[in-house]
Amino acid sequence: MSIREAVRMALQGVLANRTRSLLTMLGITIGVASVIILVAVGHGSAVAVQSRIENLGTNTLTISPGGIGAFGGGGAQRGGQSSAAAQLTMKDVQALQDQSAAPDIASVTPVVQGQSISITYNGTSYSPASFIGTTPSYEQARKAPTEAGSFFTQQDETDRSRVVVLGETVVLNLFGTTSPLGQTVKINGTSFLVDGVLTAKGSNGFQDQDDIAIAPLTTTQATLTGVSGGISQIVVEAKSSKTVDAAQAEVTAILTPTHTSGGAATFRVLNQASLLQTTASTTHTFTVLLAAVAAISLLVGGIGVMNIMLVTVTERTREIGVRKAIGARKGDILGQFLTEAATLSIFGGALGVLVGLVGSRFKIVGVQPVTQAYAIALAFGVGTTVGLFFGIYPANRAASLRPIDALRYE
Amino acid sequence: MNRPRSKRPTIILRGVAKTYGSGEITVHALRELDLVIERGDYVAIMGQSGSGKSTMMNIIGCLDAPTRGRYLLDGIDVSQLDDVDLSYIRNRKIGLIFQSFNLIPRTSALRNVELPMIYARVKRPERIERAQAALAAVGLANRAEHGPQELSGGQQQRVAIARAVVTNPALILADEPTGNLDTTSSQEVMQIFDRLNVAGRTIVLITHEREVAEHAKRVIVLRDGAVVSDLRNTALAALPPRFEPGDVSREQVVA
Numbered sequence: 001m002s003i004r005e006a007v008r009m010a011l012q013g014v015l016a017n018r019t020r021s022l023l024t025m026l027g028i029t030i031g032v033a034s035v036i037i038l039v040a041v042g043h044g045s046a047v048a049v050q051s052r053i054e055n056l057g058t059n060t061l062t063i064s065p066g067g068i069g070a071f072g073g074g075g076a077q078r079g080g081q082s083s084a085a086a087q088l089t090m091k092d093v094q095a096l097q098d099q100s101a102a103p104d105i106a107s108v109t110p111v112v113q114g115q116s117i118s119i120t121y122n123g124t125s126y127s128p129a130s131f132i133g134t135t136p137s138y139e140q141a142r143k144a145p146t147e148a149g150s151f152f153t154q155q156d157e158t159d160r161s162r163v164v165v166l167g168e169t170v171v172l173n174l175f176g177t178t179s180p181l182g183q184t185v186k187i188n189g190t191s192f193l194v195d196g197v198l199t200a201k202g203s204n205g206f207q208d209q210d211d212i213a214i215a216p217l218t219t220t221q222a223t224l225t226g227v228s229g230g231i232s233q234i235v236v237e238a239k240s241s242k243t244v245d246a247a248q249a250e251v252t253a254i255l256t257p258t259h260t261s262g263g264a265a266t267f268r269v270l271n272q273a274s275l276l277q278t279t280a281s282t283t284h285t286f287t288v289l290l291a292a293v294a295a296i297s298l299l300v301g302g303i304g305v306m307n308i309m310l311v312t313v314t315e316r317t318r319e320i321g322v323r324k325a326i327g328a329r330k331g332d333i334l335g336q337f338l339t340e341a342a343t344l345s346i347f348g349g350a351l352g353v354l355v356g357l358v359g360s361r362f363k364i365v366g367v368q369p370v371t372q373a374y375a376i377a378l379a380f381g382v383g384t385t386v387g388l389f390f391g392i393y394p395a396n397r398a399a400s401l402r403p404i405d406a407l408r409y410e
Numbered sequence: 411m412n413r414p415r416s417k418r419p420t421i422i423l424r425g426v427a428k429t430y431g432s433g434e435i436t437v438h439a440l441r442e443l444d445l446v447i448e449r450g451d452y453v454a455i456m457g458q459s460g461s462g463k464s465t466m467m468n469i470i471g472c473l474d475a476p477t478r479g480r481y482l483l484d485g486i487d488v489s490q491l492d493d494v495d496l497s498y499i500r501n502r503k504i505g506l507i508f509q510s511f512n513l514i515p516r517t518s519a520l521r522n523v524e525l526p527m528i529y530a531r532v533k534r535p536e537r538i539e540r541a542q543a544a545l546a547a548v549g550l551a552n553r554a555e556h557g558p559q560e561l562s563g564g565q566q567q568r569v570a571i572a573r574a575v576v577t578n579p580a581l582i583l584a585d586e587p588t589g590n591l592d593t594t595s596s597q598e599v600m601q602i603f604d605r606l607n608v609a610g611r612t613i614v615l616i617t618h619e620r621e622v623a624e625h626a627k628r629v630i631v632l633r634d635g636a637v638v639s640d641l642r643n644t645a646l647a648a649l650p651p652r653f654e655p656g657d658v659s660r661e662q663v664v665a
Binding site for chain 2: 002012318319325326327328329330402403404407
């Protein structure tokens with residue numbers, strides 16, 4: 001029996017019971033579609049998380065005081081609690097800015113975090129999640145451009161100008177819809193001029209990145225935090241993404257002599273690029289997990305094919321007997337029913353690809369799915385293989401029937 | 411006529427027995443049957459229900475194997491054959507016709523007749539041509555595209571006969587072919603058998619009806635799995651007794 005005849009017979013078998021064939025295909029369809037959609041969702045969320053991390057700048061290193069194991073927030077240690085060796089100071093900043101010792105470092109940005117800061121405008125009071133005193137290079141290093149107005153300048157830094165740049169959330173809470181530019185706010189009782197508004201970044205998954213206020217470092221130390229607390233963080237920007245590791249080595253070399261306590265370093269360097277890698281592998285695991293769940297539905301779809309094929313074989317036992325009586329070989333019957341199972345799974349799989357592609361166009365729980373060619377190929381391939389595999393048992397059962405038994409079957 | 415008529419026997423049964431079950435409840439469907447049917451013969455097998463006629467037919471048709479004894483078809487010991495060879499024999503050497511027609515449902519008459527040739531790997535154009543000729547020979551050229559559900563019982567049986575003869579088997583086996591048919595349809599079907607015999611095919615048919623048996627040259631009666639009567643009405647080489655050289659020419663039957 002030629003393939004062409006096998007396909008003709010299979011199509012005839014599939015079309016003979018349309019409703020049932022459709023329901024059988026549905027199992028494979030759902031399986032294939034869910035693999036495609038869930039892998040797309042996994043990738044979509046990975047892409048989203050990575051773009052948020054890239055928002056922080058991938059060329060940057062963040063140095064914070066504290067031992068290796070003390071993985072806390074940037075402002076975890078400040079005030080007079082830390083020993084002198086543990087504190088980061090402006091001396092460290094200057095040391096890092098030395099181009100001969102640190103040729104791969106493009107910029108060094110000290111950051112001071114203000115505590116219990118309250119901003120008041122027109123009788124309204126608001127406490128931002130973070131208040132930062134820093135230098136103008138922060139705008140570049142942390143990718144914090146202004147949407148309106150401008151970031152403060154080196155001149156403001158030198159003059160200890162009382163200027164501030166506000167995040168979107170702070171603006172919304174204090175000013176509502178009116179423009180804050182040129183307005184004067186009181187920060188812990190001191191007047192500051194609003195110089196600019198930062199471009200909105202949204203949430204990074206942990207906190208609202210727009211709930212922030214930034215002022216010059218000198219001003220902040222002079223009016224709000226004092227100089228004794230040292231520096232909470234130093235953001236170091238490498239010259240390119242390729243020199244990040246070299247820059248990290250230089251940072252460690254420069255800071256270790258002055259920041260060691262009992263043989264252990266009292267500072268930590270967070271590499272943004274390695275954070276990106278860690279997140280990438282985490283989201284990859286997440287995607288694999290989703291795909292595994294979807295794969296189970298594919299398996300169930302395959303069992304559906306087997307179930308229906310068994311029913312079909314039982315129903316058509318007499319027909320199988322007749323076919324054998326007029327000369328069908330075992331292989332002919334096997335081929336016919338396998339082709340029928342394959343037809344069901346291929347159509348079901350194709351339909352699943354269609355549903356998966358359409359379904360991936362919609363946002364799912366806030367994630368825009370990103371369809372993957374490999375997922376489509378894999379889902380379709382596995383879907384049809386599963387259908388075919390589960391078709392083997394019923395087809396073999398049909399082919400092994402003795403003609404006399406099959407003919408007598410009522 | 412494709413093959414010269416020869417005296418070589420087509421069917422030889424030697425001590426063929428078939429039993430079902432075992433011990434106390436053993437049923438002897440056939441008891442040590444010896445039978446020779448020669449090429450070109452036209453044999454009616456009669457007997458009551460349970461006399462073993464269907465069991466014998468299934469063994470001759472290679473659908474079932476005997477418990478003991480030997481069955482030679484055209485000199486070949488069938489019990490030695492594997493599945494593929496048996497399929498070949500069922501396909502090329504034997505044409506089977508059933509009481510309940512057994513056409514494939516939801517499949518056109520033409521396609522039903524094509525089926526044995528599909529399994530014989532005959533190319534499509536030739537297959538369709540031969541199937542159409544076979545349908546024309548049984549007077550159903552104009553019903554080729556109709557499914558079994560659109561055909562009368564007599565028409566369905568004629569399609570089944572076309573399907574049985576389309577691969578040119580020398581042996582036609584029919585298990586009560588007129589059992590489900592009215593008188594007119596029965597006569598039509600029997601006339602086709604007569605013409606097939608005239609064209610040189612060996613015919614073995616099971617029947618309850620004396621009228622049908624009168625078409626045969628030889629009548630065998632079975633009882634309790636054994637032959638009780640074996641009468642020859644007409645010489646092997648003669649025409650079937652009820653043969654009416656009618657409106658259909660012999661060439662059409664041979665197709």
